[in-house]
Structure formats: structure tokens, C-alpha cells
Amino acid sequence: MIDLRTLREDPDRLRASQRARGESDSVVDSLLELDERRRSALTSFETLRAEQKSMGKSVSKASGEEKAALLGRAKDLAAQVKTAEAEAERLGGELDELLGSIPNIVDPAAPHGGEDDYTVLETVGTPREFDFEPRDHLELGELLGAIDMERGAKVSGSRFFFLKGVGARLQLGLLNMAMQQAIEAGFVPMITPVLVKPETMAGTGFHVAHDKEIYRLPEDDLYLVGTSEVSLAGYHAHEILPEGDLPLRYAGWSSCFRREAGSYGKDTRGIIRVHQFDKVEMFSYCRPENASEEHQRLLQWEKDMLAKIEVPYRIIDTAAGDLGMSAARKFDCEGWIPTQGRYRELTSTSNCTEFQARRLGVRFRDKDGKTQSAATLNGTLATTRWIVAILENHQQADGSVVVPQALRPFVGLDVLEPAK
RNA sequence: GGAGGAUUCGCCUAGUGGCCGAGGGCGCACGCUUGGAAAGCGUGUAUAGGGCAACCUAUCAGGGGUUCAAAUCCCCUAUCCUCCGCCA
Incomplete structure (x- = not known):
């Protein structure tokens, strides 16, 4: 598996490697784009989740009418969290699959070709x-x-x-x-x-x-x-x-x-x-x-x-x-x-x-x-x-x-x- | 193949719904103490991801479910242990 961080910093290394193998280097762009989307999905999920957790704590402290109101909002939030999580997971899975299909970065000293x-x-x-x-x-x-x-x-x-x-x-x-x-x-x-x-x-x-x-x-x-x-x-x-x-x-x-x-x-x-x-x-x-x-x-x-x-x-x-x-x-x-x-x-x-x-x-x-x-x-x-x-x-x-x-x-x- | 039990932070263990990413002990690291050491005292002690600074998120064998909220409840799977059966 290629290191994502290295890829972000230096995508040309993978491009050159792909070309040396005689394969298309366009995967690099798909990879970068997917990574971007996954990270933003992850951030939204994490933000929502943090909100849910703190609200959960308020629920446990509240009582009566206040509690009922909070519970309603919490329920709502729970649904949102679930959706956001699913989206982040979907993109993560897609990224992993793509990443897993990419061969190792070739040593530049290796001869090019087949x-x-x-x-x-x-x-x-x-x-x-x-x-x-x-x-x-x-x-x-x-x-x-x-x-x-x-x-x-x-x-x-x-x-x-x-x-x-x-x-x-x-x-x-x-x-x-x-x-x-x-x-x-x-x-x-x-x-x-x-x-x-x-x-x-x-x-x-x-x-x-x-x-x-x-x-x-x-x-x-x-x-x-x-x-x-x-x-x-x-x-x-x-x-x-x-x-x-x-x-x-x-x-x-x-x-x-x-x-x-x-x-x-x-x-x-x-x-x-x-x-x-x-x-x-x-x-x-x-x-x-x-x-x-x-x-x-x-x-x-x-x-x-x-x-x-x-x-x-x-x-x-x-x-x-x-x-x-x-x-x-x-x-x-x-x-x-x-x-x-x-x-x-x-x-x-x-x-x-x-x-x-x-x-x-x-x-x-x-x-x-x-x-x-x-x-x-x-x-x-x-x-x-x-x-x-x-x-x-x-x-x-x-x-x-x-x-x-x-x-x-x-x-x-x-x-x-x-x-x- | 059948029945039962187990699986928590390097190791041992606490923990039956919110104050638990998680307490205690051991081990380890650093510091204090000491002439030096031991003991003692103090502090720290998982991994990964995102911002990469504060901080946030995930992970209590793995996966799924219930719930506003799960280490804790339910289901499935894996591994280990015990017993029975079967085969080498």
C-alpha cells in the first residue's frame, strides 16, 4: 500500500512510477480527489459526533420537559450522525479499495519497460x-x-x-x-x-x-x-x-x-x-x-x-x-x-x-x-x-x-x- | 461435529447503560530523595485518523443491532480453554 501522506506531498513520484511500469498515471488524480472528499466527509462526521456526545451529557443531566425537548433534538442529531458516518465510511472504503489496487512505487533505478x-x-x-x-x-x-x-x-x-x-x-x-x-x-x-x-x-x-x-x-x-x-x-x-x-x-x-x-x-x-x-x-x-x-x-x-x-x-x-x-x-x-x-x-x-x-x-x-x-x-x-x-x-x-x-x-x- | 467458559491499555485485573479511552497493581521511563544503591515519593506510560497548535474523532477480540447515549444489553463470527463425539 502506498502511503497517503507521501502521495499528497509528492504525487509526481507515483505518477513517474506508474509510467515506468507502463501504466496510466491518471489514478493519481482519482486518488487525490477521493482522499479530499473522504477527509471532508470525515470532518463533518466528527463534528456532528462531537456535538452528539456533548448533547448526550446534557440529556443525562436534564429532567422533565427540558429532557423531553433535548431528547427530540438528540434523536434528530443521531440520525444525522448515522448518515454522515455512513458517507465517511463509504468514501473510506472506496479509497482503500483504490489504494489497495495500486502497485508499489518503483525504485527509480529499476529499468523502465516490460x-x-x-x-x-x-x-x-x-x-x-x-x-x-x-x-x-x-x-x-x-x-x-x-x-x-x-x-x-x-x-x-x-x-x-x-x-x-x-x-x-x-x-x-x-x-x-x-x-x-x-x-x-x-x-x-x-x-x-x-x-x-x-x-x-x-x-x-x-x-x-x-x-x-x-x-x-x-x-x-x-x-x-x-x-x-x-x-x-x-x-x-x-x-x-x-x-x-x-x-x-x-x-x-x-x-x-x-x-x-x-x-x-x-x-x-x-x-x-x-x-x-x-x-x-x-x-x-x-x-x-x-x-x-x-x-x-x-x-x-x-x-x-x-x-x-x-x-x-x-x-x-x-x-x-x-x-x-x-x-x-x-x-x-x-x-x-x-x-x-x-x-x-x-x-x-x-x-x-x-x-x-x-x-x-x-x-x-x-x-x-x-x-x-x-x-x-x-x-x-x-x-x-x-x-x-x-x-x-x-x-x-x-x-x-x-x-x-x-x-x-x-x-x-x-x-x-x-x-x- | 456438540455442550459450556473466556477474550478490557506490555502483563495481571476493576468495571452490567451516561461522571469510562477506561480505575488499581506490576512492569517500564523520567524526576525527587541518597555518599551510592534499595526502599519511598512524584510524574508519565496504547494505536490510528483529521487540523497538525490547542483540540477533535475512532478503537475495551472482530462485525452487526437496540438506544438520545454501549466496555456494559441483543445477534453473528474468530481465537483460546474444558468436556463429549468422530478421525488420524
């Missing part, structure tokens, strides 16, 4: 030259007895799968390695709920009603999270955090659920795009003025993880139009996928500034004792998709896969051998 207008910040490592025809991750996964898509489809439908044997071990090892790195860096490890209430979903910046990615359990009014970011953002909702506790860093391990609606025909092979996967996610609450630095730190921790799996990757600075609702800036690390001849997203780190915290009521008390909204950030440490990059980049001609050095203690194997 999905393809990202800039590449850094390329790390060199794609390997194969002296044999590399197999894709699914072929390898089946050879190794690691991935079973067919039975996944039998049991749950398309885009579901089983990780089996060394596949299961690989994922557990990978995520455990991520957890360990996080713990060593001072993160609090968390295993989070995957079903959340609508307000938690909405607070994090997802549209419960419209978002086509969200699985819903209407019977219970619960929603499956697409990432533990949602649960971790909600964790401190409506709390005032002691200033000294910041930054608060959590590492959440959870399954993630995505409907992948509208992606028919895309990445249908293997586990690149699936309805359910596992992820270790960093989440940080910090002071707004430290958010940019914190964002760089999260990015560095992602790079540390990627170094451990020894996969070439590049870092992109996502363009404004592709940031989504909550992010002011987003860096993705994309790993090299040999059989696709291109880089695919392995991590994503977003600086949501105070946007989520304002919606969720996460505040902290500063040195002057004043409360202010915290900034929130998130970033990926490892996901099921990483298995794709690991298998493909470390495969050998015979279909075996060398486990990256750092991962070996966690997987308990040096080489994954094809099942006999």
Missing part, C-alpha cells in the same frame, strides 16, 4: 562445452530414477511429479544446505503454514479474488501459498517490533503451490514449471533506510548458494513493468540450462520497501518512540527447480551426475548413478 526490458547486471561462470549430446533434466531424472512425472500425473494430474530415490535425496540435501547457510548467516529457520487467510494473502500483495495463480479452498476461506514469503510477511502482522530487533531475518522452508494458469504449453516437460515445489526463502524485516543495502545482502546470499552448486548464471535487474504488485526492485539470478541454451530463473529477490508492511501493519518503534512501517524483503535460497540446473550442468556421458562438492555432505553421495 518483461523484456531487463538489464543484465552480471554474468558468472561460463557454460560448459559438452563433448557428447547432453540429456535434458527429465531424461536424466528418469535414468537416475529421480523424477517420476508419469505417476505424478496419474496421482495428481499434469505438472505434478514424484521425487524419488536420489531425486528426493538431492532435494533434501539442497534445501538443507540452504537452511544451514541461512542459519550460519543468522537467519531464524522457520517451517511455515502453507494455507493462509485471505487477509494474509492480500497483505502480501496478492489479489485473492483475481489472481489466477492462487489455489483456493473456498470451503474454508483459505489459500495455498505460492511461496513462504506470504506466511513470513504475515508472521509479524499488526505488531510493533522493538527497534533493536531489526533487521529480523527468517529462512522459511515450505512447499509452494501455483496454478500456472495461462501457461499451457509452456515448460510442459519436466519439473521446470510445476504446481507444487519446495523452497527455502529468505525474508527480512528492516528499517526502510537500510532496505537497499539489505537487498544487496540477500542477493549476495543467493550468489553464495549458486556458487555452491557450480552452475553458470547471470543476474538481471527486472524492468518496472515486470515487478509485480509489491516489489520496488527485483533481481533475478538465472541459471544456465544447457539443453535449452538459455538462462532460467533460479532465484528472485525483491525489495518491497514499506508496501507489504503497511498493508499488514508491521511497524517498529524508532528512537524517538514513534512508530513507522518496516521494510520487507525476500529472496530465494533454493528451490526444486535447482535440480534441473544441477542435473543438466553436472551430467556425464553415461547419464550419471556428479554432485557438486559443497552439496555432497548434504546428499551423502558423490555421484548419482543411473538406476540399474
Whole structure:
């Protein structure tokens, strides 16, 4: 949620942000006008209410005829108060709805434009030259007895799968390695709920009603999270955090659920795009003025993880139009996928500034004792998709896969051998 | 799933229609006292919004209702506790 006060003082910031996203900046005027109307409605209500309260006191003191007369006038006033209140509430609701639909103000440093207008910040490592025809991750996964898509489809439908044997071990090892790195860096490890209430979903910046990615359990009014970011953002909702506790860093391990609606025909092979996967996610609450630095730190921790799996990757600075609702800036690390001849997203780190915290009521008390909204950030440490990059980049001609050095203690194997 | 009880200011609690945004205790902060400390005494101690100064308004789990007036009465919902049933 955008801060109304900032908006009043500097509406051009939001206008510029909207344009950077490639969206209309006319909402700014609607917003300002609505805010004006709401405030005047609120003032009339408050004035009337104050009058009503003082009259109430006179009524209690009066008696007889005087009381009857006062009562009549008070009744009148009560009706007026009711109308004024309803009007103020109506406008307030309208304003909240409009305000809630406006995405975060983009960091001016983010590239302008849409999905393809990202800039590449850094390329790390060199794609390997194969002296044999590399197999894709699914072929390898089946050879190794690691991935079973067919039975996944039998049991749950398309885009579901089983990780089996060394596949299961690989994922557990990978995520455990991520957890360990996080713990060593001072993160609090968390295993989070995957079903959340609508307000938690909405607070994090997802549209419960419209978002086509969200699985819903209407019977219970619960929603499956697409990432533990949602649960971790909600964790401190409506709390005032002691200033000294910041930054608060959590590492959440959870399954993630995505409907992948509208992606028919895309990445249908293997586990690149699936309805359910596992992820270790960093989440940080910090002071707004430290958010940019914190964002760089999260990015560095992602790079540390990627170094451990020894996969070439590049870092992109996502363009404004592709940031989504909550992010002011987003860096993705994309790993090299040999059989696709291109880089695919392995991590994503977003600086949501105070946007989520304002919606969720996460505040902290500063040195002057004043409360202010915290900034929130998130970033990926490892996901099921990483298995794709690991298998493909470390495969050998015979279909075996060398486990990256750092991962070996966690997987308990040096080489994954094809099942006999 | 059924029955009952609970939910007030960081914590404990007072409060059954107007004098209650709300008293007391604890905790915390500041001050006085002291050589220093403890004790003692005093003052302060929610959040949000509007003017942004005085002040005003809202909030006693959340929502709705009754009333001139609700922490207080009525209805619904949520959470927690106890008991019963059911399932793991």
C-alpha cells in the first residue's frame, strides 16, 4: 500500500512510477480527489459526533420537559450522525479499495519497460562445452530414477511429479544446505503454514479474488501459498517490533503451490514449471533506510548458494513493468540450462520497501518512540527447480551426475548413478 | 461435529447503560530523595485518523443491532480453554 501522506506531498513520484511500469498515471488524480472528499466527509462526521456526545451529557443531566425537548433534538442529531458516518465510511472504503489496487512505487533505478526490458547486471561462470549430446533434466531424472512425472500425473494430474530415490535425496540435501547457510548467516529457520487467510494473502500483495495463480479452498476461506514469503510477511502482522530487533531475518522452508494458469504449453516437460515445489526463502524485516543495502545482502546470499552448486548464471535487474504488485526492485539470478541454451530463473529477490508492511501493519518503534512501517524483503535460497540446473550442468556421458562438492555432505553421495 | 467458559491499555485485573479511552497493581521511563544503591515519593506510560497548535474523532477480540447515549444489553463470527463425539 502506498502511503497517503507521501502521495499528497509528492504525487509526481507515483505518477513517474506508474509510467515506468507502463501504466496510466491518471489514478493519481482519482486518488487525490477521493482522499479530499473522504477527509471532508470525515470532518463533518466528527463534528456532528462531537456535538452528539456533548448533547448526550446534557440529556443525562436534564429532567422533565427540558429532557423531553433535548431528547427530540438528540434523536434528530443521531440520525444525522448515522448518515454522515455512513458517507465517511463509504468514501473510506472506496479509497482503500483504490489504494489497495495500486502497485508499489518503483525504485527509480529499476529499468523502465516490460518483461523484456531487463538489464543484465552480471554474468558468472561460463557454460560448459559438452563433448557428447547432453540429456535434458527429465531424461536424466528418469535414468537416475529421480523424477517420476508419469505417476505424478496419474496421482495428481499434469505438472505434478514424484521425487524419488536420489531425486528426493538431492532435494533434501539442497534445501538443507540452504537452511544451514541461512542459519550460519543468522537467519531464524522457520517451517511455515502453507494455507493462509485471505487477509494474509492480500497483505502480501496478492489479489485473492483475481489472481489466477492462487489455489483456493473456498470451503474454508483459505489459500495455498505460492511461496513462504506470504506466511513470513504475515508472521509479524499488526505488531510493533522493538527497534533493536531489526533487521529480523527468517529462512522459511515450505512447499509452494501455483496454478500456472495461462501457461499451457509452456515448460510442459519436466519439473521446470510445476504446481507444487519446495523452497527455502529468505525474508527480512528492516528499517526502510537500510532496505537497499539489505537487498544487496540477500542477493549476495543467493550468489553464495549458486556458487555452491557450480552452475553458470547471470543476474538481471527486472524492468518496472515486470515487478509485480509489491516489489520496488527485483533481481533475478538465472541459471544456465544447457539443453535449452538459455538462462532460467533460479532465484528472485525483491525489495518491497514499506508496501507489504503497511498493508499488514508491521511497524517498529524508532528512537524517538514513534512508530513507522518496516521494510520487507525476500529472496530465494533454493528451490526444486535447482535440480534441473544441477542435473543438466553436472551430467556425464553415461547419464550419471556428479554432485557438486559443497552439496555432497548434504546428499551423502558423490555421484548419482543411473538406476540399474 | 456438540455442550459450556473466556477474550478490557506490555502483563495481571476493576468495571452490567451516561461522571469510562477506561480505575488499581506490576512492569517500564523520567524526576525527587541518597555518599551510592534499595526502599519511598512524584510524574508519565496504547494505536490510528483529521487540523497538525490547542483540540477533535475512532478503537475495551472482530462485525452487526437496540438506544438520545454501549466496555456494559441483543445477534453473528474468530481465537483460546474444558468436556463429549468422530478421525488420524
